[in-house]
Amino acid sequence: MNKKLSRRDFLKLAGVTSAGLALSACGTKATQLFEPTSTSLPSLTPSSTPTSTATNTPEPTSTATPKPPETLREFADALGVEFGGGTAIGYFQDWQTEHAKMKPFFLENFNLFSNGWDGLWVNPYNPLRPSKDKFDFSMMDLYADFIRRNKLKAQVLHLVWGTKSNNPDWLRNGNFDEKALLGILENHISTVVSRYKGKIQEWSVVNEILGTPWESGNSFWYDRLDKKLDWVKKCFQWANQADSNATLLLNDFGIEFPAEYIYQKSRDDFNYNLIRDMKSSGVPIHGVGFQMHLNAYKNFYPEKDLSSIMDGLYKNIEKYKKLGIDVYVTEFDLVIAGLTKLTTDERYSLQAKVYGSVLDTCLSAGVKSFTLFNLIDRLSWLESPENPPYSGKDADPCAWDDNYQPKPAYYAMMDVMKKHYRQRNP
Numbered sequence: 001m002n003k004k005l006s007r008r009d010f011l012k013l014a015g016v017t018s019a020g021l022a023l024s025a026c027g028t029k030a031t032q033l034f035e036p037t038s039t040s041l042p043s044l045t046p047s048s049t050p051t052s053t054a055t056n057t058p059e060p061t062s063t064a065t066p067k068p069p070e071t072l073r074e075f076a077d078a079l080g081v082e083f084g085g086g087t088a089i090g091y092f093q094d095w096q097t098e099h100a101k102m103k104p105f106f107l108e109n110f111n112l113f114s115n116g117w118d119g120l121w122v123n124p125y126n127p128l129r130p131s132k133d134k135f136d137f138s139m140m141d142l143y144a145d146f147i148r149r150n151k152l153k154a155q156v157l158h159l160v161w162g163t164k165s166n167n168p169d170w171l172r173n174g175n176f177d178e179k180a181l182l183g184i185l186e187n188h189i190s191t192v193v194s195r196y197k198g199k200i201q202e203w204s205v206v207n208e209i210l211g212t213p214w215e216s217g218n219s220f221w222y223d224r225l226d227k228k229l230d231w232v233k234k235c236f237q238w239a240n241q242a243d244s245n246a247t248l249l250l251n252d253f254g255i256e257f258p259a260e261y262i263y264q265k266s267r268d269d270f271n272y273n274l275i276r277d278m279k280s281s282g283v284p285i286h287g288v289g290f291q292m293h294l295n296a297y298k299n300f301y302p303e304k305d306l307s308s309i310m311d312g313l314y315k316n317i318e319k320y321k322k323l324g325i326d327v328y329v330t331e332f333d334l335v336i337a338g339l340t341k342l343t344t345d346e347r348y349s350l351q352a353k354v355y356g357s358v359l360d361t362c363l364s365a366g367v368k369s370f371t372l373f374n375l376i377d378r379l380s381w382l383e384s385p386e387n388p389p390y391s392g393k394d395a396d397p398c399a400w401d402d403n404y405q406p407k408p409a410y411y412a413m414m415d416v417m418k419k420h421y422r423q424r425n426p
Helices: 008-013 074-079 099-109 138-149 178-195 219-226 230-242 264-281 306-321 344-365 408-424
Strands: 082-085 112-115 153-161 202-206 248-253 287-288 291-294 326-335 369-372
Touching: 074 369, 074 408, 082 099, 082 138, 082 153, 082 369, 099 306, 099 344, 112 138, 112 287, 138 291, 153 178, 153 230, 178 219, 202 230, 230 248, 248 264, 264 306, 287 369, 306 326, 306 344, 344 369, 344 408
Parallel strands: 082 112, 112 153, 153 202, 202 248, 248 287, 287 326, 291 326, 326 369
Antiparallel strands: none
């Protein structure tokens, strides 16, 4: 886990990959810019106990005053939502130097573990698919056991992903025809999902079907299989056959809302039409994953009218929900590099406003899941100098700094949680 990787996609998923927030529907539309507040929680003290009379009626049994929530995890539990952190299971093992801080930090703040690393076909250690006929479940088994022992919910990214870094040499160089490739996919999905039936609740079944516009060669499956996308439907059917209770997602970037600087309407339309077709055909798909990697310099500077931007996000969430699926924000982060005219405090303040506004909008729109991609700045995939401009060592995209200390973005999220808690507990 200490190995410095050169590939963009390895860097993206080797770090503290995601913090998931699965949310129940909430009906109020958020159109205002979110400003963090310091409003204290309302008192939860129950009404006064009835006074006993002169009769022999026994006094009512006293009940303990409910302890108000204090941590993000406690607020999530009180709201009946899932707030999670995602990372590789290696960070929780004794052999990894990060584990002493990571484990207590994680268990204090999160009740969902979204794993964007150990479920991939390829990684620098214990790859899940070292050969066509072999699986290595050692890390995934550790993950499933950690989930069970700590009473967490599990989300795994991704069963199928066409990027070069996720496809092993034996697959890319195997000269398999379409029938053989479909057999490999069916075997992979059926074997992995059935092994963790009832243990892993959510799967990103297919990620980034069309690949990436800035680099070729990242759409392995789309390039080789039928363009009617029957293979995508089969992937969801195979996953459902392996575990009929699992939640199955189609995941992508550039589909979230027009304000996002890598938003592509054609990509958005592609995913929307595919999901609509899958739903009308009875294919078991339960959600769409919005990756939502944002850039403050590209998206929000100079400071813009966030309310109109959030309105666009709200409408796009509604658009997908009308198809009969839930929306999951799976990989949220916000780069603040490139803001050279702002002080550190000003950059952090802008980041907090966006974190709070996006989370508040998603909660109000009834988003099912909100995932923070990475937990601390130092472990972010965006901290690598190999990534595109406006990232690198000053990307600082997370809500916690290099040393697990909360940044203003953390407090903005806490204020949003408090706001929704008060709405449910007036």
